[in-house]
Amino acid sequence: MNETKRISRRAAIARAVAGALVLSFPGRWARAAGWERYREAIVIDGLGGPGSLTADSEDPLTAEHVRDAKESGLTCAHITILPVGTTPPDTGFRQAVQGIAYWEREIDAHPETFARVRTASDIEAAKRSGRVGLLYGFQDAVAFETDLGRLTDFHGLGLRVVQPTYNRRNLLGDGCLEPANAGLSRAGVEAVGRMNELGILVDLSHCGRQTATDAIRVSKRPVAFTHTGCAGVIDHPRNRTDAEMRAVSDKGGVTGIYFMPFLAGGRQPTGADVVRHVEHALEVAGEDHVSIGTDGTISPAVLDQAYKDAFGRSVRERRAAGISAPGENEEGYLFAADLNTPQRLETLATMLAARGHTSSRIEKVLGRNLLRVFAETWGQPKRTVSIETDPPSMPSTGYDTASSGSRAPRT
DSSP states (O other), rough: OHHHHHHHHHHHHHHHHHHHHOOOOOOOOOOOOOOGGGGSSEEEESSSSSSSTTTOOOOOOOHHHHHHHHHEEEEEEEEEEEEOSSHHHHHHHHHHHHHHHHHHHHHHOTTTTEOSSSSHHHHHHHHHHHEEEEEEEESSTEEEEEETTTTHHHHHHHHHEOSSSSOOOOOOOOOOOOOOOOOBBHHHHHHHHHHHHOEEEOOTTBHHHHHHHHHHHHSOOOEEEEEEEETSSOOOEEOOOOHHHHHHHTTEEEEEESSSGGTTTTSOHHHHHHHHHHHHHHHHTTTTTHHHEEEOOOOOOOOOHHHHHHHHHHHHHHHHHHHHOTTTTTTOOSSSSGOSSSHHHHHHHHHHHHTTHHHHHIIIIIIIIIHHHHHHHHHSSSSSSHHHHHHOOOOOSSOOOOOSSSOOOOO
């Protein structure tokens, strides 16, 4: 089993997490009184998406997944397109195109709920139309690392966010678990330049310390940590240092806080852990440079014995393959239990308001900051197609969809 397959199986468990644990909530996700401005706010999940998908399934979204997305109050979600990890170049390219094709079909199948996002204006239009905008991102460069010209092709298919590296090394640079910490390669520097030119946000969430430093330095546009935590609260390779967060802020970018066990030293996080990291990021980076990237799915998780068993197997496999992050363990489930509803960001906003954060600051963290960064990195097209009505279909890719290209990795 190669590294990509192992990560895909890990993704399956993580999707099952976010498609697994139903705590005893009354009825169908009965909503408690929340932050009063939530339904009017621009709300963006900097990494997450609809459903409770598994890496080995071609199944479409269920009616419940679609309903949860509609009821979540999200304006936009950044969806990860596989692959990650060691993958033959042509296989990686094919899987990525197939992943985009999967989500294109889902948008076409549910035009009343989902909208394509290619520009910042599309996000605002999605808000006006009451839909959830979906934008595509890569968490690894393996789909184009041997041919940077493919970035132009992917941009044409809707790619708007790219991580140069995942946890391991690739041809562009070192990931956050590479001990050498060698930084961006020459190809990596060129890739950042091409992303700047095309209008693709450079996401440094999984990049190594030196890789992130290099990318911040060479990028001509804002960069981001879309889903991470604060190393100043919990020291971990997946969390970013105060200096890194300040550097991203100085570049005009954002640091997005995730809902991962790395917020809490390996144990399953709580809403209080999320708030603790958000507040630290606000203090360090400033309220104009903090966002949210849950690294989970909209539909809640169902923590049953089957999930626990599968999650434990996944953790052991990742350790054996040498790709697990420090602190990964069989009890460190990948979601915050008290934020385990489709309205998790509304709950988080309510928690922040209760701690005295202003409505203006909360709106920035929920989505306004990311919207600004998207506008500044993507640029404005010569002609913007309104998505107030059903969006047009993308051209056929010529590929059949496969599960390996349509599921998002976690951690």
